Every structure is written in structure tokens, then in C-alpha cells.
Amino acid sequence: MAVTDINVKPMNVYWNGSLLGSTSGGVEISTEVQSTDIIVDQEGTSPVDAYFTGVTLSVSVTLMELNAANYNAMIGDATGANYTPSAGTEVSGYGSSRDFTSMLALCQELKLKPVGASDDTTNWTFFKAIPVVDSLSFAPDAASTMSVTFRIFKDSTKQAAISYGCYGDATQDLT
Numbered sequence: 001m002a003v004t005d006i007n008v009k010p011m012n013v014y015w016n017g018s019l020l021g022s023t024s025g026g027v028e029i030s031t032e033v034q035s036t037d038i039i040v041d042q043e044g045t046s047p048v049d050a051y052f053t054g055v056t057l058s059v060s061v062t063l064m065e066l067n068a069a070n071y072n073a074m075i076g077d078a079t080g081a082n083y084t085p086s087a088g089t090e091v092s093g094y095g096s097s098r099d100f101t102s103m104l105a106l107c108q109e110l111k112l113k114p115v116g117a118s119d120d121t122t123n124w125t126f127f128k129a130i131p132v133v134d135s136l137s138f139a140p141d142a143a144s145t146m147s148v149t150f151r152i153f154k155d156s157t158k159q160a161a162i163s164y165g166c167y168g169d170a171t172q173d174l175t
Helices: 068-079
Strands: 011-015 023-038 049-063 081-083 091-093 108-114 124-139 142-153 165-167
Touching: 011 023, 011 124, 049 124, 068 081, 068 091, 068 124, 068 142
Parallel strands: none
Antiparallel strands: 011 108, 023 049, 049 142, 081 091, 108 124, 124 142, 124 165
């Protein structure tokens, strides 16, 4: 039997329109489906049905290019903040300035495009994504890395069937 549908496709990762550079270990899309079991006395404890109640999506990636642009985007523009002291230079970091603010309001588009793809037909696009830096690694014998998980939220301006994201050409009108 011939094997024809195996793909080896590293992805370019774009957030808010900017390419985030080299990655390590691939890109992983995780899904978790929530449901409520329907149990009736007449059937004992076995569910007779389940109702879909939601889905949680996330995208995990390890960034290799730790530069000012990526620090500003992944930390400063997302769950941390940027600050420029008077007569100083901008820094990115964490503090209390984002406490009790909407993550959805800070979301931007996350696009995964296969390296070498000539069109958008094999892209994954998530309309409302926010990066959360899981860890930063600095070692004397390995490249420094930033592990990031993008939380995905629903975009209520898109069709309900694809309101979190989609595979394929998202440049067309999906409202």
C-alpha cells in the first residue's frame, strides 16, 4: 500500500501580522471539548447522550528568536506591558497594570502558514489569540528559548461554524 498523505510541514507563525521567526519542536494545536452527560434513572449510570457545551483551543510554540520585537509582542503587548521611562528606552515586563483587564480586548490574529506555501489554502488562522509566555530558558549549552501558549477566544463577527479559527483560506469574507 502506498502512503500518500503524510506531511512534514514546519510552520511559520504570525501574530498581529508579524512573523515571530524560528521555532523549535514544532507547533501544536490543542483542543478540549466540554460536554454534559445526560443520565436517566432508567439506564443506570451510563450516559444516554451528551450535550456539547464548548471548546477550548490553544496553540503552543517554542520561539528561538529572542529579540526586542518578540519580547515586546509576546510579553509587552499581551499579558505584560511595555514601559518607557522619561529619557530612557522602552522595557517589557510584568506588573499589575493588566490586572482585571479583558484578555479578549488584547487578542490579535494568529496565523500558521506552512513554510514554502505559495497560497493561503493550507493555513490555520485563529481570529482572536493572545500569547501567554509559559517560560523563558537561558542555558550555557543551548539556544535561549521562549515557550508560548496562545489562548484562543471566539470572534463573534465570524460565522458560528468557524468563530474560533479555521483551516484554509481565511482571507476571504468569513463574516
